[in-house]
Amino acid sequence: MQDYPQQVRDRLINYRQLFQKELIETELSQISTLEEKLDKTTIAIAVFGMVSRGKSSIVNALLGQKLSETGATHGITQDIAIYTWNASNKIQLQLIDTQGIDEVGGEERAAIALATAKQADLILFTIAGDMTRLEQEAIANLQKFYKPILLVFNKVDLYPDCDRLVIYQSLQSPELQKLISPEEIILVSAEPKPVKVRVQYSDGRSQEIWEPTFPDIQDLKQRILDLLNIEGKELLAMNVLLSLLEIQNSVTHRHLAKLRSATAIAAAIFITEAIGVLISPLPWLDGAISFGFNGLLALWAIGKYPTQRNYLWLMAIIAIACGTGGLGIQNEIARYIQILGAGLSIHFLFQGLMNDIDHSRASGMWGAKNLIADILRHVSSGSILQRFHQSGEI
Ligand SMILES: Nc1nc2c(ncn2[C@@H]2O[C@H](COP(=O)(O)OP(=O)(O)OP(=O)(O)O)[C@@H](O)[C@H]2O)c(=O)[nH]1
Ligand SMILES: [Mg+2]
Structure with missing residues (x-):
């Protein structure tokens, strides 16, 4: 198996040496950040989507602590928040909570959220019902940037079991399968509502009480960790190369x-x-x-x-x-x-x-393009990068 992170590191170092004087300050510091990311094997996972889909609740559920504010009104999250997620001892994980992309009057924040997602190694695209046109466009847009996406269907506790099946099937329509394949869809309930239960006492009395519920997030956690165990290095290498590509294009x-x-x-x-x-x-x-x-x-x-x-x-x-x-x-x-x-x-x-x-040029000997193409050519059939395999020239 190829050591892609090592090859990417070589490319970064050579490119920086060759263009030391040509690169502007921000590009030099971007390259240093990319090197550090490779050295520390830091994987950034951005939780992204429309307002109130439960993005912050997913971050909290994965972290196992309520660190991000959640709430019923739109636009609760106003700034990007980055959390360290101690879920793996092999890789450093960051969970990034982002602002909703459709908040009224929040175009600037939506642009920041999108820019953050484009920097991430993996995106948890959060929906909570039928997929809207805006959501489909956002997914297609991110895929243009070779971003691997897991589609997280949140708030499943709101649907009776039969409805879940209908929703799950509707997400697998031929049109949507072009964007997301069934293995990339995970159903969760990150912050389920308490349920009302009737308690029957032995003396014959009965009472209705609200019983607390717990997040149902294990499938998502497992899917992320499995994915990163198998192809975390490729995702990291891909992402760093995409950033290098941007730098090379501006030079x-x-x-x-x-x-x-x-x-x-x-x-x-x-x-x-x-x-x-x-x-x-x-x-x-x-x-x-x-x-x-x-x-x-x-x-x-x-x-x-x-x-x-x-x-x-x-x-x-x-x-x-x-x-x-x-x-x-x-x-x-x-x-x-x-x-x-x-x-x-x-x-x-x-x-x-x-x-x-x-x-x-990005396509030169030390360019990012040919290594990106090489990674995509060698992805295995179950890989999340498989969808980009056919994309041809980047
Ligand atoms: N029933 C149910 N409600 C949920 C679930 N997850 C989140 N919610 C609720 O949905 C509302 C929005 O949740 P947030 O996590 O704040 O959503 P967000 O996407 O971060 O919202 P913004 O930051 O405003 O974009 C809150 O009232 C949550 O309690 C869930 O799994 N089930
Ligand atoms: Mg939020």
Whole structure:
């Protein structure tokens, strides 16, 4: 079996080394956080869904303590809350309670909840009845980001046994099976209502009392732990790679923007230099012009593309050679050599830039894409990642 977390760690370290100077501060700290996550084998599980579906109640039931506030009104949870869940001695688990995604006036909070879910390794998507259109869209959206989801059907205590069967079957309609397969659906009651029972005393008296109930959460707990035991490392590796992919995409994006600005600058430099060389009356002035222009261009490029330093030194040497080399030769020929030198150094500048972009690309040798594809190619048939197996190119 492949040690994916180790391969991902290597990729992170190499990428950081290669782009130390290119990465902005937030990206560097993101990479450090990802490394730490791999080192500590920390799995983050986000409980996500619409308001009042019982997300906080599920968090409490799994933790075995009432740490998150719950309540009948919508929008009880206003901030993300992260709890340590001591359910496994092999992996560190975090349970993340999120805000409801449809709270009236809570669009900003919904966006935070979604962003949190996208960072998580596993999502417990909570519903408490027939699935709404918004819930289906939210699941499809998360799956676009390769997020593994368990569908938690909460509040089953509210349904008589026969209704549960109907609901369970309705969740397995062909349309919904495209989103969630039957093995990914778990029925729970995280905070069941107390039940009214009639107590019959031996003296003939009887009385109705509210009997406390206990969460029915064991199936979910077991499913999560089994899943993490078998494929926790793949989920962790996948998630870290998806974050690395985002970083690599923004670095490439910046490089492309630089390339666009460099094209105009380089063209202007080349034209000015060529005109300067052609009209200058003195050979030493030709040399000075091409030496100055090419040298400046080379230094600018070396400063701007530190990852391609070796490549760009070559360009600087050409610039110097052309600037000084032309001096001893006949005036006319020297001019053309100098212009050729300018053209060549610009060519090398762009080679360096293209090389830089290639290295920063997510699909390059140290890119996240090919390892993601490798993990997806090798998932076993019962895996929660199986649904992404056919997704092809990420
Ligand atoms: N009958 C029943 N009620 C439940 C169950 N789980 C939660 N509830 C109730 O549903 C209501 C909402 O529960 P919360 O856990 O606060 O729901 P939430 O999804 O976190 O809500 P927001 O934070 O507002 O989005 C509360 O009144 C809970 O007591 C359950 O299993 N059965
Ligand atoms: Mg809540």
